[in-house]
Amino acid sequence: MSTASTYSYPKQFKLESGKKIRNLQIAYQTFGKLNANKDNVIWVCHALTANADVFEWWEGLFGQNALFNPQEHYIVCANVLGSNYGTTNPLSTNPVNGLPYYLSFPQFTIRDFVSAHQLLANSLGIRNIKLLIGGSLGGQQAVEWGITEPNRIENLILVATNAVHSPWGIAFNESQRLAITTDRTFYANQPNGGSKGLKTARSIALLSYRTYNAYGNTQVESMNDKTDHFRASSYQNYQGEKLINRFNAYSYYYLTKAMDSHNVGRNRKSIAEALRLIKANTLVIGIENDFLFPISEQKYLADHI
Structure with missing residues (x-):
C-alpha cells in the first residue's frame, strides 16, 4: 500500500x-x-x-x-x-x-x-x-x-x-549556479525562469558523476567520418532537457546552496x-x-x- x-x-x-x-x-x-x-x-x-x-x-x-x-x-x-x-x-x-x-x-x-x-x-x-x-x-x-x-x-x-x-563539490555547484544565473530569465520571476541555464547546469553536473570510461563505453561513435552531431553531445542535451521538463532552476539553485552548507x-x-x-x-x-x-x-x- x-x-x-x-x-x-x-x-x-x-x-x-x-x-x-x-x-x-x-x-x-x-x-x-x-x-x-x-x-x-x-x-x-x-x-x-x-x-x-x-x-x-x-x-x-x-x-x-x-x-x-x-x-x-x-x-x-x-x-x-x-x-x-x-x-x-x-x-x-x-x-x-x-x-x-x-x-x-x-x-x-x-x-x-x-x-x-x-x-x-x-x-x-x-x-x-x-x-x-x-x-x-x-x-x-x-x-x-x-x-x-x-x-x-x-x-x-x-x-x-x-x-x-568539499571545495571540489562546492566548485562544481558554483559552476552550475553561474550557468543558471547567466540565463537572464532567472531574474524574471516566472516558473520556467532560468531553464536554459539549468540545462547547462545539468550538463556540468553529469561530468561530476560520469567518467572518461563511462562515456567511452556508452557514447562512442560507430563511424570514423563524423565531424559534428556526436552521440556525447546529444546525450548532454537530452539529459538537460529531461531535467528542465521536471524541475525548476530556483529549486536547483537553492538546493545546491544547501549541499554546500553541509x-x-x-x-x-x-x-x-x-x-x-x-x-x-x-x-x-x-x-x-x-x-x-x-x-x-x-x-x-x-x-x-
Whole structure:
C-alpha cells in the first residue's frame, strides 16, 4: 500500500539562519504499515532532484519483492525543503504578499531538512527509526540526523556522501549556479525562469558523476567520418532537457546552496567529534568512479563514526 500525503506544520518553521517560513508543507509518501511495536520504520532521504516516490527511483532495493518491501516495513520518503515535488519551495506562494517567493525564498541548510523531517516523523507517531538511508544530498541529511538524534536512529546506511562538502563539490555547484544565473530569465520571476541555464547546469553536473570510461563505453561513435552531431553531445542535451521538463532552476539553485552548507562540525567541537555522536550501527558505501564523493570521504566517515 502506497500513500502520498502532505503534512502542514501549524506554526512558523524556524530555519538555522533564524529566518522563518510560514505554512510549511512537506510532501511525503509511505509504503506499508507501521506495526504495533512501531519498530519497522525505514526512512529514506532522497538525492538532489529526486522525489518522495522511492519505489520509482530506487528500484531493486525498494519495491514489492525487494529487500526493503512494504510487506515487512513501513517505508517513509519525504521531499526536502526547497524541492519542487510538493514541499514548500521557491515557487510556493509567500503568504505575506500572495506571490511566489522566487529569489526571496530564505536560504536553508541540510540541518533544516533534518528539522523539517523530524517534525514530520513526530506527526506520524514515529519515535524510533529502524533504518535511515540516504545517498549524496540524502546521505548528508542522514548523517546529520544521526548526529542530532542519535537515540532515534537504530541503523544507518550512507551512500556516496560526506561529513563536510568539499571545495571540489562546492566548485562544481558554483559552476552550475553561474550557468543558471547567466540565463537572464532567472531574474524574471516566472516558473520556467532560468531553464536554459539549468540545462547547462545539468550538463556540468553529469561530468561530476560520469567518467572518461563511462562515456567511452556508452557514447562512442560507430563511424570514423563524423565531424559534428556526436552521440556525447546529444546525450548532454537530452539529459538537460529531461531535467528542465521536471524541475525548476530556483529549486536547483537553492538546493545546491544547501549541499554546500553541509558541515557536521559547524557550531560543534569538530567534524570528528560530531561523527562520534552517532550511535547507530552504520554501513558506509562508496562508489569507486564517483568524482563528487570520492572513496576517501567514505573512509573518513567509516573511520570516525
